[in-house]
Amino acid sequence: MPDKTATQLITRHDIRHFAVAIGAMSPVHHDVAAARERGFRDLLAPAFFFTTLGLSLGRVMPAVQLREDGIPRDDELDGRVVAGETTVEWLGDIIAGDEVQVRQRFTGSLTKIGRNGPLTIFEYTRTYTVADCPVVVERIARIGR
Amino acid sequence: MTGNVTGGAPDETGAQPTIAAAQVQPHEVDLFMFSAASWLTHRIHFDRDYARREGFRDLVVHGPMQGAYLADLLSGAAERVGGRLTRLSFRHHQPAYCAEQLSLLAVLKSAVEEEEGWAVEAEVSIRNAAEVIVTSGRATLRVPDQARVKALLHPDEAAP
Numbered sequence: 001m002p003d004k005t006a007t008q009l010i011t012r013h014d015i016r017h018f019a020v021a022i023g024a025m026s027p028v029h030h031d032v033a034a035a036r037e038r039g040f041r042d043l044l045a046p047a048f049f050f051t052t053l054g055l056s057l058g059r060v061m062p063a064v065q066l067r068e069d070g071i072p073r074d075d076e077l078d079g080r081v082v083a084g085e086t087t088v089e090w091l092g093d094i095i096a097g098d099e100v101q102v103r104q105r106f107t108g109s110l111t112k113i114g115r116n117g118p119l120t121i122f123e124y125t126r127t128y129t130v131a132d133c134p135v136v137v138e139r140i141a142r143i144g145r
Numbered sequence: 146m147t148g149n150v151t152g153g154a155p156d157e158t159g160a161q162p163t164i165a166a167a168q169v170q171p172h173e174v175d176l177f178m179f180s181a182a183s184w185l186t187h188r189i190h191f192d193r194d195y196a197r198r199e200g201f202r203d204l205v206v207h208g209p210m211q212g213a214y215l216a217d218l219l220s221g222a223a224e225r226v227g228g229r230l231t232r233l234s235f236r237h238h239q240p241a242y243c244a245e246q247l248s249l250l251a252v253l254k255s256a257v258e259e260e261e262g263w264a265v266e267a268e269v270s271i272r273n274a275a276e277v278i279v280t281s282g283r284a285t286l287r288v289p290d291q292a293r294v295k296a297l298l299h300p301d302e303a304a305p
Contacts, residue, residue, distance in 0.1 A: 014182075021178035022213040023169060026221065047220040047230055048213035055209060056184040063186075069195070070188040080199050081187070083208025087234035088216070 001076065001106035006058025012096040015043045018052055032096075045094040050136045053102045054126045076106075077122055077144035084121055084141030092135035094128075100135070102128050107139075120144045161252035162298045164267050164286075165222035169214055170246045171206050179210045193243075204243035211241060211280050215269050218249050219284050226296045228262075228288035233269070235282030241273060248272045251284060256294045263288045265297065 012032070019029035024046040027034030035043050059072070067073050071081060094100060104126045111120045121141050128136040171179075176190050188195040189205045196204050212235060220230040241247055254266040265288055271280040288294050 017178070017182045018213075021175065021182045022210065022217055023175075024213075024217045046213065047216035048209065051209040051213065052183040060184060061186070066186055068188075069199070070186040070192075072186075082205075082240075083237060085234065085236040086208065086212055087232070088212070089232050090230060 003106075004057050004104040005101060006053060006056075007099060007101045008053050008058055010045065010049075010094060010096055010098050010100055012043050014052065015045045015049065015096050018049050019046050022046060022048070040093070040095055042096040045096070047090060048088075049094055050088075050100070050102070050126075050128045050138065053100055053128065054104070054138060054140075057102065057104060077120065077142055080145045082143050082145075084123075084143045086141070087139040089137045090135070091137070092130065092133060094130065094135055098130045100128055100130055102126055114145070116145065118145075161254070161268070164251040164253055164265070164297055165218045165249075166251070167214075167218050167249045168246055169249065170244065171210065172244050173204065176204055176206065176210070176243055179207055179213075183207075183209065185209075201240055202242060206241040206243065206245075206247070208237055208280075211235070211237070211247075211271055214247070214249055215251075215271070215280075215282070215284070219251055219267070219269070219286060222251065222297060223286040223288065226288055226293040228265075228286050228293060228297070230284065231287050232285035233282065234284075235269065235280050237280050239277065239279050241271065241279045246274045247279070253298060254283070256288075256291075258291070261287075263291060263294050265294060 028038050028044040061072055104124050107123045107125055109122045121143050123141050126138040127134055180190050190207055193204050223230050249271055251267040251269045254268050256263050256265045265286040267284045269282050269284050270278050273279050
């Protein structure tokens, strides 16, 4: 399975939207002056902000390109899909104005019999970089039943 | 706390020392905002009828949203003492549902002195209102010195 990549310029608007969605109300995510006072160049993204890029991989697909369950038609997993184990390592920060690149690498799959029947687990590593420096490495599993 | 491996001792009630705790209760609008902010179009998070057709009893709280709650809790605790969150791993044991009160908890597992500061290992969990663990995992926080490891466990006291 080929790697998938996407690049996104992170705006203050993006950071504020995500911060409000998770109730992260620290001023460093909302107030540029407060962020600068804390030594950041601009608004600091909440720690898990990277997921906004990783979940969509930069694709903004219209409804016609989605399955009935809302997942893209070209997704590799069939059936009911849920999130599996996730491991995240933070190596740096994401700041408003950064151009973040994510590269998703498929690392393997396995099929097994779970409590409710067969399930397939797909595993990936996503590396997020800013100016070629890794800021986050995420290892995720997605489970299809 | 002295030596290379410290902390993790249960208190007099048998509980592990708490690093951080919080409660969240994500409603429909919160789930919508998370789906929108991440362009996550999976219908189990915003279409109740569809979620039930898939066998869930209500709208499902996104796995990454739970990760974001934990990461925000932990990074806030670390920053309070001049440290930072460096690692988080978690897995889901069962769905967390819309409007359920979810209790987030991070407890100290160990604190180890390293070349540059201290590595604090925490066990993290999210429990639903029935006290059932829906998500659990581990986290690592980097903290500059031993005094700040202690401050991490006493959030009401000013960090050194």
